[in-house]
Amino acid sequence: MVHTSLDVVDEKISTMGKALVDQRELYLGLLYPTEDYKVYGYVTNSKVKFVMVVDSSNTALRDNEIRSMFRKLHNSYTDVMCNPFYNPGDRIQSRAFDSMVTSMMIQVC
């Protein structure tokens, strides 16, 4: 039930978001450690939330890697949003975005 943990994460973001109103740093860091997973959060300036769940046993991923992954994700997401044919709120069906995410996953695993 990774989704459920994300649920909590969302909430965490909102509590953090309130505290860090004027913050330039979009990366929220480790949000919600559980026994098996680590959940990292990232929120864009327009309050779009990215959440990444990493297996706790995966020790290769440090904060910096996670941060750069989020940056990549954000850039790709921005590209998707710039597509004039994309309706905000729809499911993202961009091949470029998909391949980017996939490549990121492959790189990690």
Add this chain to the structure above:
Amino acid sequence: MLKSCVVSKPVIEKWRSSPPPPNPVLLSSVFGGRSKGITRHVHLALQVWRSAQGWLEAIASSGAGDQNLFTSIYPTLSQQLPREPMEWRRSYGRAPKMIHLESNFVQFKEELLPKEGNKALLTFPFLHIYWTECCDTEVYKATVKDDLTKWQNVLKAHSSVDWLIVVVENDAKKKNKTNILPRTSIVDKIRNDFCNKQSDRCVVLSDPLKDSSRTQESWNAFLTKLRTLLLMSFTKNLGKFEDDMRTLREKRTEPGWSFCEYFMVQEELAFVFEMLQQFEDALVQYDELDALFSQYVVNFGAGDGANWLTFFCQPVKSWNGLVLRKPIDMEKRELIQRQEATLLDLRSYLFSRQCTLLLFLQRPWEVAQRALELLHSCVQELKLLEVSVPPGALDCWVFLSCLEVLQRIEGCCDRAQIDSNIAHTVGLWSYATEKLKALGYLCGLVSEKGPNSEDLNRTVDLLAGLGAERPETANTAQSPYKKLREALSSVEAFEKHYLDLSHATIEMYTSIGRIRSAKFVGKDLAEFYMRKRSPQKAETYLQGALKNYLAEGWALPVTHTRKQLAECQKHLGQLENYLQTSSLLASDCHLTQEERAHFCQEILSFANQQVDSPGHRVLLPMHSFAQLRDLHFDPSNAVVHAGGILSVEITLYSQMPIPVHMDQIAVNVHFNIEKNSYRKTAEWLTKHKTSNGIINFPAETSLFPASQNSSPGLELSEMFERSPSDNSLNTTGIICRNVHMLLRRQEGSSSLETPSGVALEDGAHVLRCHSVTLQPGTNKVAFRTQAKEPGTYTLRQLCASVGPVWFVLPHIYPIVQYDVYSQEPQLHVEPLADSLLAGIPQKVKFTVTTGHYTVKNGDSLQLSNVEAMLILCQAENRATIFSNSREESSVASLRIQSSDKVTSIGLPAVPAYHVIEFELEVLSLPSASAAMGERGIQGTPELHRKQKDRQKSGHCMVTTDHKVSIDCPWSIYSTVIALTFSVPFRTTHSLLSSGTRKYVQVCVQNLSELDFQLSDSSLTDTGDTADLQLTPLNPQCEQHIHSKQSVFFVWELQWTQEPPPALCCQFSVGFCPASEEQLSISLKPYTYEFQLENFFTLYTVNAEISPPVGAEYCRTGSLCSLEVSITRLTDLLEVDKDEALTESDEYFSTKLMYEVVDNSSNWAVCGKSCGVVSMPVAARATHRVHMEVMPLFAGYLPLPDVRLFKYLPHHSAHSSQLDADSWIENDSLSVDKHPDDQLDCSSVRSRGSVASAASSEHKGLPMPRLQALPAGQVFNSSTGMQVLVIPSQDDHVLEVSVT
């Protein structure tokens, strides 16, 4: 108090006996007893304790010398030493700190001196002090010096350079001694002997036990010296120690390196920092150890194992949790020292130390946070190191640890603090709950039946691993140990504890606003309840969680929760809810096909079971079962006549995984009669509803329309605010009009799954479709219905039923309607063109709307004929038949039979609600219109004028109405239809004269849009005057007359005998449309009748202007003579017999008035311009009038007009027939006020004003009247003549008029 402890007995022992933290702590003591003679040598050693003021001081020194002396001084010393802080400058650029030094003094012993390679920092003697109160040189030489030398040698042997010699001076002693040497001499001697370079290593303390200023002074100096030296030594040794430690750390890659050894070394450093109250630094030491260890574990996981680490990999045998109540857990520490600690032991010890330090630092929340991290990482590390752990052992450990940490934090904080920092601790609570749950499942405490023997064995094993309860918690009722033991002891106890924990956690989460986390814990709790077979308790939690997930659109959690909920509802026997959830699950794409099929089967099996109990219905919302995609009407405009067949085809997208056989699918229809509304008439409907008949329903893109999709768009509008005074713009902005909608809380509106919304409407009108099998995916279902009552039918609900299970789509949106209409049969007759023209064949369109009437073979329309209008029967007439929706059409032939009175049109057989269209040609006979035309011209003045107006206003054609009455087969009444025909021509005539010759001119004006061909024009005298002859002067017999053009015809009137006063003429001309080829019938010619009166000439007027006498031409400004001669051409005629005629002796005369008028102001009439002449009524009677006129311009000037009027004398009997209208209308008439005056009038003024002025008196006084002579009776022979006027030579007027 002199601490004297044996070195080998570690000071740490003290921790145990002493109550927790704030107690004096002796970390190390070194002392060596040495008594030689009278002097005692005392080693000062290190002492650390926590003072009552809450600080921790540390100092180290060791002393030697006079024991008694020291004992007497010690209280003051130990009291005074820590009083002043010292600045501690540190290596590596670390910030200097102020510390208070406090020391433990230990008697000097040689064994206590550190040997080479000894890493113990705590027991390190930092300063060696030799105390002496020797004031006697003899004594000094005899004993003290030797003693000192020995002491120095020992120190040197151990390469210790930190020493101090204290000489205590005592006045009392001095007095006792007789051989007193100067006080300084002893000190000097000592300095000389021992402190060759370091004179500051010898201090004098005078009269330490007295209370004098001198004593005070010497104390201060001594203490300062002592502090400085102590600190110096400390810094030096600490630096050395740190260096050693680093060196040791760098050796960690070497094979023999042991983490435990290193651990003890670094911990020593931490202890020292702790003693110095530098908790921050102490914590750093532990964190470094922590990080180092973690890194080793990670490396081990990566395959880079260190030998020493395998030691930590031994199986876990004890899981008694963290121990945080003691500052130092000596048991664990010893284990580590002995290198026997397991990973859990090491971690526990490390954390307990960190916890202690953090609590010293007043950071309890960090403890909580670190605890959670620690527990997680421990679990991970054990996994990574593949340590064998009995099942449940870790859970126990974590549970105990969580509670221990929580209780520890609670112990050092007050309630309010804890409440405000729940956010930090709630994680631990939740973790503990989770672990307890896991334990419960493991030990069979959650199952319905209770634990079995295997479970019990496991429980016993787990409890054994806990070991005995630790003494420090033995008295506490709520210790984690006791809790766990109790919880695992029985099912009931477990339930109690688990529920307590869960509720506490949920409450905490809720209170800090982490609703989602609370729901998650709630879900676990629900699972627990389900295991405990109390689904009613579980349901609330599941519903809560589900609501939350739905509102936020988390698909997978929704599915999972629904699955749980379905089970729960099944147990509860909530039939409808269960079926509803099942239908939702069956359509859930996140489930596997098997699961979906299972839930679908659940519904179907229920439906099949209940077949035998009719009447009971289970209503379920449709949207989970199937989606209405689109709807297709046939006929496509969704308009059908009463009795007609309407078919509706709906596309249902079945979301079930398997084909479902539906008993029936029905659409409830709401019937609404809208009477008297034009919108619902058949014509309107058939014409205006031209949709393609397909209504698409917006597909719900997801199951969760709640949050984003359904929110209404922003309604923004601009806003201007103007200042009330000058209307200038104050503010402007944008207002969102539906803020209340947008900012509404979403949660309130998300009642998505409440079945209450579904209510089956029982309408009388239902479209049904039986026995339909819905395949997964798109299905088309067709309904057919026969329309009954007219009105609007709105499709309201769609329901599909399987047995007693009804899937209902409560609202069909967008609104779908179809209309049923009933129509009376109707006949429309309308011209094909804009207007019908009389005289030529025109097409008229007949439209028969059959409505509900079915036209049978033999039904016919009976048209009663009008004489003036012919219905032209063509050889073949065709009628087009449409259905009402104009879709199909066919052609049928018409039979038209004409008799004298009636034309009968036989209609083809046509079913109801069709339209028959056909065209007939009709011809309005022009004779009738000619009569109209004649009347128009010759009629009463009113009519005449009216027509004139009409012609002026829009060139309207004269129209004729023909009324046709038609008998329709469907009605007993006749339909009367008026057809209006327009006469295409307007004809005027005029009489032209040339002397006595007369011409008649007829002008035919074409008013229509068509071009015509005119032929055979003729003018005949209807009066049949015998000697009258009309000679046509028209060249052609055929002429074109184009639209909006005129054609003139002229005839000359010739007569031989005296003509009749009036002449009736008839003009006739044949015409046919110019464009058309050959008409089948001959058309009647166009005729025009008119009357001519007084058409022959009675008088000729001749005017002549002659230049003045002697002049050749007329000149401007000079008077010329105007000669007017009026000549009578005939003898007495009928027309002369009127009032003006006077008779005397057979001699008749009439009075005429002449008037000279020059409208163009070319001439100035001098003298009288008008006059009355008496004219003898006889041929050749001539009257000449001479008058003077003066040309005003030069050039060829037309002569002034000479007008002639009949001068009627006043007759009372004949108060005029000519009313005021005709006076004014006839604007060529000029009237002067009085007959007497009129002779005087020299110039003619504006006639209008004169006439109006005269009219006032006109009624009262009988006055002579003037009557214009008809145009034909006067011929002005000088019309058109011009006279040449040349400009006067001497005139300065240069105007030249060229005409």
